[in-house]
Amino acid sequence: AKAEGRGTFCFFEQSMNDKVQARRAIEVDLRTALVRDELEVFYQPLFHLSAGQVGGFEALVRWRHPTRGLVSPAQFIPIAEELGLIVPLGEWVMIQACKEAVTWPRDIKVAVNLSPAQFRSNGLSKSIRRALNESGLPAGRLELEITESALLQDSEAVLATLHELRSLGIRIALDDFGTGYSSLSYLRSFPFDKLKIDQSFVREMGYRPDCQAIVVSVLGLAAELGMATTAEGVETEEQLEQLREFGCTEAQGYLFDRPRPAGEIRHWFAAKAN
Ligand code: C2E
Numbered sequence: 001a002k003a004e005g006r007g008t009f010c011f012f013e014q015s016m017n018d019k020v021q022a023r024r025a026i027e028v029d030l031r032t033a034l035v036r037d038e039l040e041v042f043y044q045p046l047f048h049l050s051a052g053q054v055g056g057f058e059a060l061v062r063w064r065h066p067t068r069g070l071v072s073p074a075q076f077i078p079i080a081e082e083l084g085l086i087v088p089l090g091e092w093v094m095i096q097a098c099k100e101a102v103t104w105p106r107d108i109k110v111a112v113n114l115s116p117a118q119f120r121s122n123g124l125s126k127s128i129r130r131a132l133n134e135s136g137l138p139a140g141r142l143e144l145e146i147t148e149s150a151l152l153q154d155s156e157a158v159l160a161t162l163h164e165l166r167s168l169g170i171r172i173a174l175d176d177f178g179t180g181y182s183s184l185s186y187l188r189s190f191p192f193d194k195l196k197i198d199q200s201f202v203r204e205m206g207y208r209p210d211c212q213a214i215v216v217s218v219l220g221l222a223a224e225l226g227m228a229t230t231a232e233g234v235e236t237e238e239q240l241e242q243l244r245e246f247g248c249t250e251a252q253g254y255l256f257d258r259p260r261p262a263g264e265i266r267h268w269f270a271a272k273a274n
């Protein structure tokens with residue numbers, strides 16, 4: 001049993017080591033990924049329920065690693081944040097997304113994710129204005145998705161930036177709603193245009209009455225406060241039917257489509273127009 005124990009420990013140590021090394025490798029490669037043009041922005045549709053059609057797309061970054069293949073942002077965004085690379089990376093995503101969206105039909109919006117660290121770097125609103133100017137995308141077609149964690153730090157400065165962006169006509173969505181700590185106080189401190197209900201609630205809505213109650217309450221609250229709502233992670237017709245019944249504005253998830261490369265979205269629009 002003792003030998004076994006030691007073996008287990010060694011194995012554990014080994015796998016820890018592997019993890020540390022894999023992470024190092026990602027760190028090193030990530031520093032050059034931008035200049036090597038290895039990043040790519042995918043787009044996932046936001047389906048407007050009452051209009052019965054796609055009203056916009058969320059921009060989701062991907063990394064085409066030369067040997068690892070397609071790397072998920074869940075793996076490299078946290079590292080980019082720690083290394084301070086999220087600011088140039090975020091600026092790059094923003095300009096890509098704006099340039100792409102300007103080629104879409106005029107009623108289609110684009111939603112871009114912002115990391116908390118981007119708010120800490122002074123030039124955020126300036127770089128967003130530059131992206132709009134360079135691309136020619138009207139501010140009204142841009143939506144920013146922020147999480148509660150962005151509001152945790154130096155909230156006065158963050159709120160000032162949000163107000164400035166909103167005054168340009170940019171919409172602000174509160175992402176992953178329900179996963180943070182004190183969501184309701186944030187709703188009081190800033191007039192969000194939209195709430196995105198985290199996919200964990202949507203997933204369990206069908207078989208957990210408490211999750212369903214939360215979704216119903218949040219949708220009601222948002223409506224009272226004049227905010228639109230997006231349900232994330234919608235995968236089944238049943239979920240869609242329930243969300244429709246509960247008055248949700250928009251749905252996003254594999255039921256409609258997964259995130260796809262820009263070229264495929266362009267083809268989709270072209271085919272629709274013909
Ligand atoms: P998020 O903002 O909550 O984005 C939604 C995630 O849910 C995406 O994962 C999307 O592919 C996934 N998803 C969509 N529909 C479904 C579904 O029906 N079922 C399931 N199981 N998942 C679904 P993705 O693309 O891997 O992105 C993960 C996270 O990485 C994002 O979560 C966001 O926090 C972050 N991220 C992605 N792109 C960017 C970016 O450009 N900047 C920043 N700061 N963060 C980004």
Ligand code: CA
Nearest residue numbers: 058113145175
């Ligand atoms: Ca998001």
Ligand code: CA
Nearest residue numbers: 175176196232
């Ligand atoms: Ca989300």
Ligand code: CA
Nearest residue numbers: 175176198199
């Ligand atoms: Ca999420």
